[in-house]
Amino acid sequence: MKLSQLFTKTRKDIPADETAKNAQLLIQAGYINKEMAGVYTFLPLGLRVLENICQIVREEMDAIGGQELKFSSLQDAEIWKATDRWDDEKVDVWFKTKLKNGTELGLGPTHEEPMTRAAKPFIKSYKDLPFLTYQIQTKFRNETRAKSGVMRGREFLMKDMYSFARTEAEHEELYDKIKQAYIKIYDRLGIGEQTFLTFASGGMFSQFSHEFQTICEAGEDTIYLDRAKGIAINEEVNTDKVIADLGLNRADLEEVRAAEVGNIFTLKDKFSRPLDLTFTDEVGEEQVVLMGSYGVGPSRLVGVITELLADEKGLVWPENIAPAQVYLVRLGEDTQVVAAADSLYETLQNKGIEVLYDDRDARAGEKFADADLLGIPHRVVVSQKTLEQGKLEHKARTSQDSAMVSEEELLKKLAS
Numbered sequence: 001m002k003l004s005q006l007f008t009k010t011r012k013d014i015p016a017d018e019t020a021k022n023a024q025l026l027i028q029a030g031y032i033n034k035e036m037a038g039v040y041t042f043l044p045l046g047l048r049v050l051e052n053i054c055q056i057v058r059e060e061m062d063a064i065g066g067q068e069l070k071f072s073s074l075q076d077a078e079i080w081k082a083t084d085r086w087d088d089e090k091v092d093v094w095f096k097t098k099l100k101n102g103t104e105l106g107l108g109p110t111h112e113e114p115m116t117r118a119a120k121p122f123i124k125s126y127k128d129l130p131f132l133t134y135q136i137q138t139k140f141r142n143e144t145r146a147k148s149g150v151m152r153g154r155e156f157l158m159k160d161m162y163s164f165a166r167t168e169a170e171h172e173e174l175y176d177k178i179k180q181a182y183i184k185i186y187d188r189l190g191i192g193e194q195t196f197l198t199f200a201s202g203g204m205f206s207q208f209s210h211e212f213q214t215i216c217e218a219g220e221d222t223i224y225l226d227r228a229k230g231i232a233i234n235e236e237v238n239t240d241k242v243i244a245d246l247g248l249n250r251a252d253l254e255e256v257r258a259a260e261v262g263n264i265f266t267l268k269d270k271f272s273r274p275l276d277l278t279f280t281d282e283v284g285e286e287q288v289v290l291m292g293s294y295g296v297g298p299s300r301l302v303g304v305i306t307e308l309l310a311d312e313k314g315l316v317w318p319e320n321i322a323p324a325q326v327y328l329v330r331l332g333e334d335t336q337v338v339a340a341a342d343s344l345y346e347t348l349q350n351k352g353i354e355v356l357y358d359d360r361d362a363r364a365g366e367k368f369a370d371a372d373l374l375g376i377p378h379r380v381v382v383s384q385k386t387l388e389q390g391k392l393e394h395k396a397r398t399s400q401d402s403a404m405v406s407e408e409e410l411l412k413k414l415a416s
């Protein structure tokens, strides 16, 4: 992508109506646009980051046999009445709307109900189970506060997986497999070391649910972390009994701010019973399907990763989610420099390397500042000076120093 053609621009002023660092930086860099509080548009560079995150999530869900689908946002009130989740007293984040004839509809805040109903016609016998489904889809929640930028949206992206099992043991097996897949996701996103499996309230169906909490000052949660054991408990289960049950010691627990980046639940028959999702077992008896639900927040992750990695100069993206690997700076307008930079741009693209090519007629300082603000992992400069030495200047976004390298050496760096 040539910067001269990219319709977004960076801006120097910090948006006055944003208090969250993630939103300030993402707006300054032209990654997102604020529509209103808690509602953001992902612009071209932001969308690339979001989609790279989704792709990693998708690969890990596919690897454990997840079947991707996509539900509608518009929700039929009837199924939510059947599970007693339509009432605003029961679920306080609903956005609701009406058809012209007055029929009430909702905008999906989560999708257990439609998923359960959609499964019903396909499940008859034990042979039809188990399975996993998932989607990466827009959720709507009328959140009371929306001051955390993309970390808490009123419209946001969620990956939600659902598991369907015949027995508790089979459910446990699926649950554990998904838990392991989540650990891989956060590792691949570069936040594995700061992300901890956290015991949270299980509601009525199991002693615990599990959250994945990433240590982050901008997070909205407080967790109690046993760093040595690598597990945490959240505020709502911080009791002497839970600490004892988990074999933890209060003295070893550190209170830290964190952001919830994932949440996994055992649902048992909470949805399958009211929506009548049953199967016939091996001996011909009717049983209720046992379910689980498993969320990840890709748009929140864009914010969390921004908060964790950004420095005083701007965004910093890990290689595998960056909108481009290389920020190619052309310094000068001489024919020779232009030809060399154009040719490097072609070469890199032909090798499948994503490049943001700063081909604008702008000052060096401006180009370097934008390279930093945009957070692209590798900055490569082509100038009269580099041409004279027959080399390129390379600098990693996370390093202070630049080095003169040959094209071959550059390609090696980019491949590693």
Ligand code: ATP
Pocket: 110, 141, 143, 150, 151, 152, 153, 154, 156, 157, 158, 260, 261, 262, 263, 294, 295, 296, 297, 298, 299, 300
């Ligand atoms: P929270 O406790 O932060 O309100 P939740 O427990 O209601 O979240 P879930 O319903 O379990 O969240 O949603 C699954 C995941 O979706 C969460 O772990 C989080 O990463 C993400 N998520 C939830 N609410 C939002 C939101 N308003 N904006 C962005 N991401 C969200």
Ligand code: MG
Pocket: 211, 260, 263
């Ligand atoms: Mg939660």
